[in-house]
Amino acid sequence: MEDFLDKEYLLVSNENFDDYLAFIGIGYLHRKLAINLKQIQCLVRNVDGTYTFSFKSKFANSEATFTPGVDFVETKADGVKVKALITFEGNKMTHTQIEENGRTSKHVREFFNDKLIVTTTAEGFDKISTRVYELKR
Numbered sequence: 001m002e003d004f005l006d007k008e009y010l011l012v013s014n015e016n017f018d019d020y021l022a023f024i025g026i027g028y029l030h031r032k033l034a035i036n037l038k039q040i041q042c043l044v045r046n047v048d049g050t051y052t053f054s055f056k057s058k059f060a061n062s063e064a065t066f067t068p069g070v071d072f073v074e075t076k077a078d079g080v081k082v083k084a085l086i087t088f089e090g091n092k093m094t095h096t097q098i099e100e101n102g103r104t105s106k107h108v109r110e111f112f113n114d115k116l117i118v119t120t121t122a123e124g125f126d127k128i129s130t131r132v133y134e135l136k137r
Contacts, residue, residue: 001088004043004111009133011039020120020129024105026078033059034077041109041116041133043093053086053095 014035021031037057044052046065054063055077062077066086074084074097082097095107105122113135120129 001043001091001093001111003113004091004116006044007042008136009041009116010136011037011041012132012134014129014131016127016129017120017131019127020105020122020125023122023125024099024103030078039133040136041118043111051086053093 018031018035021034026034037059040056042054042056044054046052050065050067052063052065055061060077062075064072064074064084064086066072066074066084068086068088071083071085073081075081076097080099082099084098085096087094091111093109093111095109097105097107099105103123105120105125108119110117110119115135116133118129118131118133120131
């Protein structure tokens, strides 16, 4: 992951993300806002050895500070608290979120020199959401 730290990736496309947001219970207006945000994602390593993964946009910001491989409580951008686990393997960051009702979502972020591809799946969701981000220069 060293090669991908402190870089900003800007959202350029998504597929089935609106359907995923509807599946997890996000209302219509909030889904449309989320789909149209020019979101930026960034991963940094903190001085204490933890990492912070952030989402930034003009209208909403969210971040999660974590130690890879250690469960933590995350507050998502919609305010919902979930049990979360983030692991690294090569250029992939796997982010698993378990809601209070037991529903599990998995976001696999695959980092490249010029882009970030996020693939989201969830138990009971019959599609795969794919979002593509380009390295912000």
